[in-house]
Amino acid sequence: MMTKRILMTGNEAIAEGAIQAGCRFYAGYPITPQNELTAYMARRMLQVKGIFIQAESELSAINMVFGAAAVGERAMTSSSSPGMSLKQEGISYLAGAELPAVIVNIMRGGPGLGNIAPSQSDYFQATRGGGHGDYRCIVLAPSCVQEAYNFMGVAFDLADRYRIPVIVLGDGMLGQMMEPMVIHSLNRKAKGIEKPWALTGCQARKPNVIKSFYLKEGDLEKFNLKLQKKYRLIQQKEACYEGLFLDDAKTILVAYGTMARIAKNVLYKLREKKKKIGLVRPITLWPFPKGIFQQLSVQRKRLVALVIEMSYGQMLEDVKLCTDGKIKVEFCGRAGGGIPTEREIIKKIATL
């Protein structure tokens, strides 16, 4: 297909990215600030002869995605924070049945009904599993509209390869913001991940079963160990980050998604003033890019990491875990509609 440059919102870019990645099933329930995504899917699925369903709830939507994944289709749902809480049951079942699916969360302020302002307060929920049981989801955090588009191809590929739910975690700002971007083909499905386990009717093969229930003594532990092995492999192979000026930095800003863009502006402003600032932007939030933090904290004891979030310190815990007390870790964050400004961040850096 031809590449073309167009203007799109993050929400629409995610939807188009999914279509280009071969997603042919979408179910969702309206919630701000991701409604453009659902509406875009309603239009596009008609054109590509996929299935769009406006579900009666997020609970139903995620279980529809379970059904779609079980028959082998590339399937997704999207929501925002309160809706993500409802989806946790289904995500746990997807993890337990080892079904691939993509779930988009365009985060808004919480807890409770909160508000519709951008937020990063669902980091714990996304990276710790979110529902019941010992499971993880791969979590991707785009920081611009082009990435929002590109990451959908990655998300579906990872989901299929590891038979795991993949969460694309953005915030209301990314969802609503319009930016120029390039549309290009993302469909690597042709490269082929076979799904012999899918339910298609048992013609010319033994019946398939999709389940997460292991009643016999020892079976569930064995299954969990298998999951853990898969998670270790993902941690080894899929962790991803962007690093800037890490060679000479004395202060490292750590931020993801929209927050990383503000952090980058701060970085370039201070670099102009010859301040030795660097940046680590985690792109996969799970697996968290531990390696770079371990490396920096071993090599450069006098380094200070400043974690900046639209939350009250959720990713902060991962940075602290990885640096293990070897370097100083500071925090700057606001939530509930507040976004740390460049001025606030620069002021904070001055105190370090």
Place this chain on the structure above:
Amino acid sequence: MLERNDLAIKKIFSRPKSLRDMQTHYCAGCGHGITHRLVAEVVDELEIRERVIAVAPVGCAVVAYDYWDFDCSEAAHGRALAVATAMKRLRPQNIVFTYQGDGDLAAIGTNETIHAANRGENLTVIFINNAVYGMTGGQMAPTTLIGQRTTTTPKGRQEKIHGWPLRISEMLAQLPGVKYIERVSLHTPSEVLKAKQAIKQAFKNQIDEVGFSLVEILSPCPTYWEMSPPEALEWIKQVMVKEFPLGKIK
């Protein structure tokens, strides 16, 4: 040498191909085993075994996929019809059915049930009404009768506190998307045969693309009704059918 065909012996009863040769975990006198078999017989007779995708519930029938010999999926408690909706929309060439208890279909999954029915999904629903929650040990179900004792209604179900038995089939019959609903029972062999006919109709409807079809089956649970298996059948006949009248509802 005499061949089998030379003898006047004809095999007239055997295990359906769609039912595996194994013992079930069900209690003595439970209706789930009978219903599993009826479904398997119908699937064989309609020659759809290789097209079927079953969605099993959370409830006593959670491991139905161990007993049926065709493609099956689990669904979270109450969500079977959401799961089945996506399957059928994506694969209209398959025959997709759900098998659900009264807690699954008419309490925790009421929303999924009503909306799948209201969308007129071309699905077949086998609905087991045993008036209790079996799997969790005999608590009140939405279908529990007035006066019926369960672990959570120690003095019997009372209208004032617990509300009335929910006739969800009659409710669903109001929806234009619903094409066929029949209530049947397992309390005598002739009722079992009628149940099989209704199940067959509900599957035929899907094959003919008629639309949402549901069969409600009054099913004995001697264990949590605290009765012997014959007493349980008698209780359906004398008591349960008064609250849940048999016959075609739509």
